[in-house]
Amino acid sequence: ETKAVTLTNGDVETWSDATTLSNWNVGGSVARQSGARTGGSGSYYAEFTDSGSGADQFKTATFATTSGHTYRLKFWYKNTIATSDVSIHDGSAFLLSYTSAFASTSGSWAEKTYTFTGTGNSNAQIRFRTGTASGVLNIDDVSISQIIQSPNLSDTYPAIIDVNEP
Numbered sequence: 487e488t489k490a491v492t493l494t495n496g497d498v499e500t501w502s503d504a505t506t507l508s509n510w511n512v513g514g515s516v517a518r519q520s521g522a523r524t525g526g527s528g529s530y531y532a533e534f535t536d537s538g539s540g541a542d543q544f545k546t547a548t549f550a551t552t553s554g555h556t557y558r559l560k561f562w563y564k565n566t567i568a569t570s571d572v573s574i575h576d577g578s579a580f581l582l583s584y585t586s587a588f589a590s591t592s593g594s595w596a597e598k599t600y601t602f603t604g605t606g607n608s609n610a611q612i613r614f615r616t617g618t619a620s621g622v623l624n625i626d627d628v629s630i631s632q633i634i635q636s637p638n639l640s641d642t643y644p645a646i647i648d649v650n651e652p
Contacts, residue, residue, distance in 0.1 A: 553604055563588065
């Protein structure tokens with residue numbers, strides 16, 4: 487079971503204009519593209535273009551985590567860059583490091599999922615990075631959810647087994 491975490495404009499549907507993605511901090515350039523990924527929701531996705539100077543970052547709005555709780559990051563991407571990566575930083579430490587690379591999809595949409603542990607900081611932020619090569623990284627439907635651990639009721643309520651039952 488999971489519980490959604492508020493990530494402002496994670497679905498990349500809110501734009502001030504065709505090149506200004508609301509609530510994101512953009513290095514390089516971004517353009518609003520019409521049409522959602524196959525099976526996706528909404529009308530737009532973000533097309534980030536690396537400046538060619540290497541390792542441009544595209545950062546979401548900040549969100550809060552609870553210390554010790556497990557979270558899941560999910561997003562869809564389409565990538566023409568040899569490698570891109572993603573991290574989550576809370577203002578003082580990485581919760582998910584940049585070693586979480588994802589390869590080129592050659593023009594097809596793919597979903598990525600990562601898990602990380604919260605620190606209790608309210609300044610956590612997802613950072614997509616394009617690597618050192620120029621190219622395009624398309625992102626859609628970015629979400630964070632807290633993974634809720636179901637209690638193990640067998641410790642409290644042990645099963646009653648009747649050995650006389652056939």
